[in-house]
Amino acid sequence: MAEVLVFVHILGxxxxxxxxxxxxxxxxxxxxxxxxxxGSIAMFRTLNRIAQxxxxxxxxxxxxxxxxxxxSIAWMVVVFVLFLAIAAIGGIMGKPLRLALADINENKNxxxxxxxxxxxxxxxxxxxxxxxxxxxxxxxI
Numbered sequence: 001m002a003e004v005l006v007f008v009h010i011l012g013x014x015x016x017x018x019x020x021x022x023x024x025x026x027x028x029x030x031x032x033x034x035x036x037x038x039g040s041i042a043m044f045r046t047l048n049r050i051a052q053x054x055x056x057x058x059x060x061x062x063x064x065x066x067x068x069x070x071x072s073i074a075w076m077v078v079v080f081v082l083f084l085a086i087a088a089i090g091g092i093m094g095k096p097l098r099l100a101l102a103d104i105n106e107n108k109n110x111x112x113x114x115x116x117x118x119x120x121x122x123x124x125x126x127x128x129x130x131x132x133x134x135x136x137x138x139x140x141i
Contacts, residue, residue: 002068009061013135015054016086018047019128022121030114038104044117045097048090055087074141075134082131086124093120 022044029040062083066076093116100113134140 002065005061005065008057009065012054012057012061013132015057016051016090016128019051019086019090019121019124023118023125026114026118026121030111034104034107037110038101041097041101041104041110045094045101048094048097052087052090055083055090058083071138072141075138078141079131079134082127082134086127086131089120089124089127093117093124096120 025040026044029037032040062079096113096116100110100117103110103113
């Protein structure tokens, strides 16, 4: 049973993998055509929503696996805080994505939204790398 939950937990982590390449891709969007921008932002919104569902899977499977494992309290606190940061920033990023898509449809400038999306995605990428580090090296704390 534990192996199945670890597998599902890893699948949930893979659903958030697009956060790692999002900062690079968003820097290229500003110079694209309106149709390319619209398609890219729509795809980012969908992937962000999938990652949010992946976070629910992470919460459920990770919470169960933590009860069955032998982890330090400090590790659990650090991982939970990073998890909450990823969930919050991913949710916050939904608004600029929605506004950018609306502005593209109205032929408005989306540069301010792209800047917010890029900043939030950089923070998300860093948080994802740090939480992955603590998942692999759980005995470090």
